Amino acid sequence: KSIGKRLVELKQSGYHVWIDTLEGQEPQQRLSINDFAFGFTAPWQVNYFSQAQFISLDATHDVSKYKDGVLYTMVIRDTVAGRGVPITYLFTNDLSSRPLLGWFRSLSSIGLNPQRFTIDHSLPEDNAIIQVWPSCSIQHCIWHVMRAWMQNVQSKDGKACERWNVSYQPEVFHAMQTNNYVESWHNQLKSCYLKRKRTHRLDVLVEVLVEEVAFDIKQEVSRLSVNVGRMGALERRFHVNEIKAEKEKSLPSPSTIIRLLDEEYLVESFANNTNNTAYNVSYF
Structure with missing residues (x-):
């Protein structure tokens, strides 16, 4: 009631x-x-x-x-x-x-x-x-289907399935x-x-x-x-991708570094480079 x-x-x-x-x-x-x-x-x-x-x-x-x-x-x-x-x-x-x-x-x-x-x-x-x-x-x-399938295989072949090549073993916990x-x-x-x-x-x-x-x-x-x-x-995945994108933007692009000689490079300024400022960098 x-x-x-x-x-x-x-x-x-x-x-x-x-x-x-x-x-x-x-x-x-x-x-x-x-x-x-x-x-x-x-x-x-x-x-x-x-x-x-x-x-x-x-x-x-x-x-x-x-x-x-x-x-x-x-x-x-x-x-x-x-x-x-x-x-x-x-x-x-x-x-x-x-x-x-x-x-x-x-x-x-x-x-x-x-x-x-x-x-x-x-x-x-x-x-x-x-x-x-x-x-x-x-x-x-898939987890239940795979479990039933593996139990059936093991009942017939014992542990033979454990000797399969890794590339053929069931990945039941990936993208299932x-x-x-x-x-x-x-x-x-x-x-x-x-x-x-x-x-x-x-x-x-x-x-x-x-x-x-x-x-x-x-x-x-x-x-x-x-x-x-x-x-x-x-x-969380979107946020991680945003952080990665911001980090990539802060890294120097290959086009901003020009090799002049074996030990000398021309490097564009990375900070507010409105005047196309560049520096010659040499190392010894």
């Missing part, structure tokens, strides 16, 4: 709320039985939909008192903060594609139209994505497409907000996401947007 009441309050506050129901069943009835599925998206998260072209999707366990309950999260990379930002949540203990399909359709109806999903190897997720966004590509997390953003986010949620406890009621978990998590993320993005606080990875 408490979670149903909280979802009603969220909807009245402008949240997009979806509750899975069976035919002829009311949402409150669905939330009071053993099988449940509901998702929600805050207005500030909906604002991210227009830039949500590449999405990481993953599920995590052990976030509530329900042993078989999972939390699905969609995460995108915020270009200002340089970190993953969750844009919608789904809670369910039904691990089939049914709740995913309903959740995806509800998100599609309010403007979510991604170009690519990065997921772990999950048949229910694959099926639901294909049905709702048929033109969307699906990238299976993984679910690192969403997995990192789930780890932060469990360790920083839930304190690794598994006894939380669903309404308590929702409250953590709606109040604490939302406040922290919005504060960080706002702070970083005015260059206060740590830089994101992309912004």
Whole structure:
């Protein structure tokens, strides 16, 4: 009852709320039985939909008192903060594609139209994505694919793969497409907000996401947007490039140094050289 009441309050506050129901069943009835599925998206998260072209999707366990309950999260990379930002949540203990399909359709109806999903190897997720966004590509997390592939190779050939030439060994941590953003986010949620406890009621978990998590993320993005606080990875790279460019400008150009003799050079002045001042420099 408490979670149903909280979802009603969220909807009245402008949240997009979806509750899975069976035919002829009311949402409150669905939330009071053993099988449940509901998702929600805050207005500030909906604002991210227009830039949500590449999405990481993953599920995590052990976030509530329900042993078989999972939390699905969609995460995108915020270009200002340089970190993953969750844009919608789904809670369910039904691990089939049914709740995913309903959740995806509800998100599609309010403007979510991604170009690519990065997921772990999950048949229910694959099926639901294909049905709702048929033109969307699906990238299976390369780290998980490579791990499964290497385990298969090692089960047949032992450690023979370790004797491969270096140029043929898999570089799984370079320029790969993984679910690192969403997995990192789930780890932060469990360790920083839930304190690794598994006894939380669903309404308590929702409250953590709606109040604490939302406040922290919005504060960080706002702070970083005015260059206060740590830089994101992309912004840090731009800043490093700017420093390099300024350093290059201060170095003498080869065209400003002319060799006259073996031990004599003509050097143009590097400081405010409006009069084309040059110096003869000799060394012994």
